[in-house]
Amino acid sequence: MVSVTNRITQVKQPRGGYINPKDFKFVELNDSKELFPDENTHSTIVGLAVDYLTRFTMGTSAKEAFQISILGSMLVHENDYAMALVDAVIGLDDNSIINACKLVGFDVARRAGVAAYRPVESILPDHEAISNIRIMVERSTTFLKEFGPIVKDGFTFECGYTQIVSSGDGDFLTQSTLWDFKVLKKEPTNKHTLQLLMYYLMGCHSIHEEFKSVDKLGIFNPRLNKVYLLNINGIPSEVIHQVASEVIGY
Structure with missing residues (x-):
C-alpha cells in the first residue's frame, strides 16, 4: 500500500499520459512582481x-x-x-x-x-527564498479570491483509499473545481495530471459530498503565476475506468 505520489511513480502511463497536460487550457495571471531566480x-x-x-x-x-x-x-x-x-x-x-x-x-x-x-x-x-515565498502566497490568495471561494482545503479521502493506495491529501476544492497547487519552474507533466485525476476519483469514492459538484480539474502554479483548467467531461470514459481500476484499485 502506497501514497498517491508513490503510486504514480510505479505506473507506466500510455504515450502522452492518461491525461496529456496540453489538454489543459491555461491562463497567465500578471501582478508585475518578479521572483528571484534562485533560492537556498x-x-x-x-x-x-x-x-x-x-x-x-x-x-x-x-x-x-x-x-x-x-x-x-x-x-x-x-x-x-x-x-x-x-x-x-x-x-x-x-x-x-x-x-x-x-x-x-x-x-x-x-x-x-x-x-x-x-x-x-x-x-x-535566505532572503531570496523568503521573498519568493511571500510573493507566491500573495499570488495564491489573489488567485483564490478570483477563482474561489474555497469549500474545502487540506482534505484526505476517507472511504476512498484502497488496498493499493492508502494515503494522499488534496489541496483545495472550490464549488466546481478540484485544485492542486504546484510550485514548479516548469509546466505540469503527465504525473501531475494523473495525480489530479486520482484525487478526483478518490474524492468521488470518499465521504466528501462536495465532490458531487466538481466538474473541472485545475492546477495553479504561483511560481509561474499560471492557471491550468480541464473539464472532466472531456476525459474519455475508458481513461477514467482504467485509472480507477488499474491505478487506484476500485
Whole structure:
C-alpha cells in the first residue's frame, strides 16, 4: 500500500499520459512582481510552505493549516518544538515564513517515514527564498479570491483509499473545481495530471459530498503565476475506468 505520489511513480502511463497536460487550457495571471531566480531552500519545503501559509492567510488556523507537520513532529518526538513554531506563524513577516519552512520539514516523517526525517533546525531560508515565498502566497490568495471561494482545503479521502493506495491529501476544492497547487519552474507533466485525476476519483469514492459538484480539474502554479483548467467531461470514459481500476484499485 502506497501514497498517491508513490503510486504514480510505479505506473507506466500510455504515450502522452492518461491525461496529456496540453489538454489543459491555461491562463497567465500578471501582478508585475518578479521572483528571484534562485533560492537556498529545497523546492519541496518551499512548495509546502506556500501551500500551508496560503491556507493560513485565507483564514484557516495555523494549527489546522500545518496539521500534517504537527503529526510528523509527533513521530520524531518534537511536538513541543513544532507547537512553538506554530504559535510563531502570525503572518507573512520574515520570521513567520522562516518558522513555516522549519515546520513543514516535519512533513516528511508523516509522508515518507521517520527514516527520511532530517532535523528541521537546519532549514534556514535566505532572503531570496523568503521573498519568493511571500510573493507566491500573495499570488495564491489573489488567485483564490478570483477563482474561489474555497469549500474545502487540506482534505484526505476517507472511504476512498484502497488496498493499493492508502494515503494522499488534496489541496483545495472550490464549488466546481478540484485544485492542486504546484510550485514548479516548469509546466505540469503527465504525473501531475494523473495525480489530479486520482484525487478526483478518490474524492468521488470518499465521504466528501462536495465532490458531487466538481466538474473541472485545475492546477495553479504561483511560481509561474499560471492557471491550468480541464473539464472532466472531456476525459474519455475508458481513461477514467482504467485509472480507477488499474491505478487506484476500485
